[in-house]
Amino acid sequence: MITARTMENAEHFTHSRTVCGICSGTCGMTITLENGKVLAIEGDRDHPVSAGHICPKGRAVPELLGSPDRLQYPIKKTSSGTWEKISWDEAYSHIVRGLNDIKNSYGSEALAVHVGHAGVGKEFLPYAERFCGLYGTPNFSTCGSHCFESKSMANTVTFGSMPIADFARSKCIVLWGKNPASSAPSLVSEIMSARGAGCRIIVIDPRRTGLAEKADLHLQPRPGTDCALALAFLHVIIAEELYSREFVDRWTVGFDALSRAAASYDPEKVEKITWVPAPKIREAARLYALASPACISVGVAIELNTNGFQAARGIAALQAITGNLDIAGGAVFTDEARLSDLQLTPGAGMRPAIGAVVYPLFYNASKNAQANLYAQAILEEQPYALKGLIVAGSNPVLTWPNAGRVRSALAKLEFLAVIDPFMTATAHLARLVLPCASFLGGHELWDSSHMSLEPRIGIAPKVCSDKELPTNWEIWKEIATRMGYEDFFPWETEEEAINYRLKALKLTFDDLRHMPEGYAYHTWTDKKYETYGFKTASGKVELYSDTLNRLGYDPVPAYHEPAESPVALTGTALEFPLVLTTGARRLEYIHSRFRNLKSLSVRAPGPYIEINPATAEHYGVIDGENVFIESLRGRIAVRAKYTSSILPGVISISHGWDMANANLLTDDEVLDPVTGFPAARSILARIVKE
Numbered sequence: 012m013i014t015a016r017t018m019e020n021a022e023h024f025t026h027s028r029t030v031c032g033i034c035s036g037t038c039g040m041t042i043t044l045e046n047g048k049v050l051a052i053e054g055d056r057d058h059p060v061s062a063g064h065i066c067p068k069g070r071a072v073p074e075l076l077g078s079p080d081r082l083q084y085p086i087k088k089t090s091s092g093t094w095e096k097i098s099w100d101e102a103y104s105h106i107v108r109g110l111n112d113i114k115n116s117y118g119s120e121a122l123a124v125h126v127g128h129a130g131v132g133k134e135f136l137p138y139a140e141r142f143c144g145l146y147g148t149p150n151f152s153t154c155g156s157h158c159f160e161s162k163s164m165a166n167t168v169t170f171g172s173m174p175i176a177d178f179a180r181s182k183c184i185v186l187w188g189k190n191p192a193s194s195a196p197s198l199v200s201e202i203m204s205a206r207g208a209g210c211r212i213i214v215i216d217p218r219r220t221g222l223a224e225k226a227d228l229h230l231q232p233r234p235g236t237d238c239a240l241a242l243a244f245l246h247v248i249i250a251e252e253l254y255s256r257e258f259v260d261r262w263t264v265g266f267d268a269l270s271r272a273a274a275s276y277d278p279e280k281v282e283k284i285t286w287v288p289a290p291k292i293r294e295a296a297r298l299y300a301l302a303s304p305a306c307i308s309v310g311v312a313i314e315l316n317t318n319g320f321q322a323a324r325g326i327a328a329l330q331a332i333t334g335n336l337d338i339a340g341g342a343v344f345t346d347e348a349r350l351s352d353l354q355l356t357p358g359a360g361m362r363p364a365i366g367a368v369v370y371p372l373f374y375n376a377s378k379n380a381q382a383n384l385y386a387q388a389i390l391e392e393q394p395y396a397l398k399g400l401i402v403a404g405s406n407p408v409l410t411w412p413n414a415g416r417v418r419s420a421l422a423k424l425e426f427l428a429v430i431d432p433f434m435t436a437t438a439h440l441a442r443l444v445l446p447c448a449s450f451l452g453g454h455e456l457w458d459s460s461h462m463s464l465e466p467r468i469g470i471a472p473k474v475c476s477d478k479e480l481p482t483n484w485e486i487w488k489e490i491a492t493r494m495g496y497e498d499f500f501p502w503e504t505e506e507e508a509i510n511y512r513l514k515a516l517k518l519t520f521d522d523l524r525h526m527p528e529g530y531a532y533h534t535w536t537d538k539k540y541e542t543y544g545f546k547t548a549s550g551k552v553e554l555y556s557d558t559l560n561r562l563g564y565d566p567v568p569a570y571h572e573p574a575e576s577p578v579a580l581t582g583t584a585l586e587f588p589l590v591l592t593t594g595a596r597r598l599e600y601i602h603s604r605f606r607n608l609k610s611l612s613v614r615a616p617g618p619y620i621e622i623n624p625a626t627a628e629h630y631g632v633i634d635g636e637n638v639f640i641e642s643l644r645g646r647i648a649v650r651a652k653y654t655s656s657i658l659p660g661v662i663s664i665s666h667g668w669d670m671a672n673a674n675l676l677t678d679d680e681v682l683d684p685v686t687g688f689p690a691a692r693s694i695l696a697r698i699v700k701e
């Protein structure tokens with residue numbers, strides 16, 4: 012906190028403007044430094060995307076920078092299992108030796124590189140992928156193995172690209188499995204000002220969130236049944252002719268097939284599947300269809316189910332048949348800045364990426380391996396053996412499904428290196444851990460394409476030296492150089508690399524350095540499809556998809572019970588009668604990060620299992636009592652917390668806690684058949700008291 016007394020020495024203070032690099036919210040920050048040390052962070056009121064907003068994580072950055080838990084130098088595990096400090100030169104030599112050993116003994120494909128959520132939107136990610144191309148492994152993966160990619164694929168199959176919701180000008184906003192108050196807080200003020208202007212709000216979430224409290228309608232479906240609910244909306248809208256006939260006739264293919272698919276999902280039937288009362292389904296479907304323009308924002312909760320891809324397809328179809336595509340207040344298509352490409356063509360004769368054969372659509376969309384299959388590749392050598400892994404900005408032991416199996420798999424690897432500012436549960440299993448600078452310690456590009464209709468690109472400049480640690484980009488550049496790939500990594504500095512990336516936009520690092528509010532590279536215009544068509548094979552919205560049909564998937568949105576459900580597995584459901592949903596976001600944390608920052612852990616203590624008092628009473632659970640939660644995979648001990656905001660019969664725990672790892676309960680075997688996404692939001696569980 013800067014006080015009046017400290018401000019007397021104002022000449023020591025400098026101020027910098029940058030953009031937060033913690034999540035994809037692109038919040039502008041004003042940083043106060045004293046002699047190069049970050050003292051305070053405030054929201055940048057002049058920033059065009061966030062207009063002064065920052066969340067508690069952003070405010071906690073000074074604490075993050077000064078945390079006594081920060082790793083200050085590389086460490087290597089000794090033969091007795093202790094950690095030994097080593098020099099950076101030794102660390103890089105160790106990595107080069109490990110990488111060459113893997114390649115010489117098992118072939119290049121036996122190495123995988125995984126970049127987690129901390130790498131989203133960061134410049135080092137495409138360079139790590141480029142490194143994989145040079146090394147000769149197709150096994151590069153990102154957090155897209157369990158976040159965002161599924162809904163992106165569903166929208167791309169349907170429309171040709173992924174739209175964003177234009178909250179500000181909407182007459183009806185549907186938040187479907189999404190709670191921006193926890194995941195994208197700067198959007199809440201936009202939603203609430205639309206509400207102030209008369210916009211209606213529908214929240215679809217098994218938990219009664221703060222936004223659900225303020226909504227016109229709150230539907231609480233059983234987790235994993237969203238596709239059935241979308242089909243019921245479609246049923247009502249088609250049966251009552253509330254759709255846009257003109258748009259459907261001119262711009263869609265497969266409406267008859269979609270109508271047939273929706274015909275048997277009347278609200279009464281869907282009430283039995285979803286537990287949402289039929290009159291409420293009708294009311295919500297009519298409200299959405301009759302308010303124009305209307306938009307739907309879909310959260311990761313929809314994706315993390317065995318039927319998640321189809322649910323996202325059903326919701327996409329709803330937006331299409333109501334004519335809400337690419338209009339102000341609807342689902343609008345913007346553009347991402349097209350930077351100079353870094354990806355290399357896979358070498359001839361290389362084995363396919365892990366997951367590419369089982370999930371061809373996922374592979375074609377992402378060109379990435381499916382990380383949820385890595386444990387199988389390590390433990391069972393299927394489809395072939397993985398022997399080495401480099402993890403950057405991720406903590407698979409806490410964030411990948413079936414954590415017990417993930418832990419056994421990572422422990423079996425011949426080479427595991429982790430790049431992270433902190434010792435994580437995954438880092439403890441590694442041979443080598445390299446610390447890296449935070450986002451304030453290097454130059455980054457930011458792009459607000461996921462947040463605004465008029466996306467901007469800008470530089471988040473280096474603000475401080477951050478313990479003189481290298482950035483993730485510098486680490487990958489050094490590894491590549493020492494492996495002999497320097498001709499393909501000719502950039503000496505981040506500035507040079509950014510200049511290369513910006514060439515495609517005819518911009519330079521210096522141009523953007525002087526534009527703290529970024530460069531607006533795209534101006535949205537409505538109904539672009541009238542000029543260019545949709546970016547699908549037919550040029551239209553594909554309610555029926557030939558691509559899906561050819562690959563053996565349901566060509567129109569189709570509901571399938573969650574792999575584990577009170578309906579699908581009657582025998583198991585008797586033993587595990589509760590529906591467990593894991594991974595609900597909390598504003599103070601992002602996945603497994605920041606639990607060690609005191610200001611945040613005081614604001615958001617945990618872990619706990621949320622349980623409806625009616626459910627708790629049925630199982631004799633007292634508020635605040637410690638219980639065990641068990642699934643078919645494992646058991647965790649956790650405190651019970653009563654809340655009437657959760658649907659009876661459903662229990663919820665956030666993920667990312669070391670002491671109660673929710674992913675010990677989740678499954679990595681039965682995955683979404685199209686994407687390989689795990690069913691983290693809908694598995695069966697029971698409460699055990701001892």
Ligand code: SF4
Nearest residue numbers: 031034036038066069
């Ligand atoms: S929402 Fe918070 S963490 Fe995300 S960019 Fe904004 S300040 Fe950073």
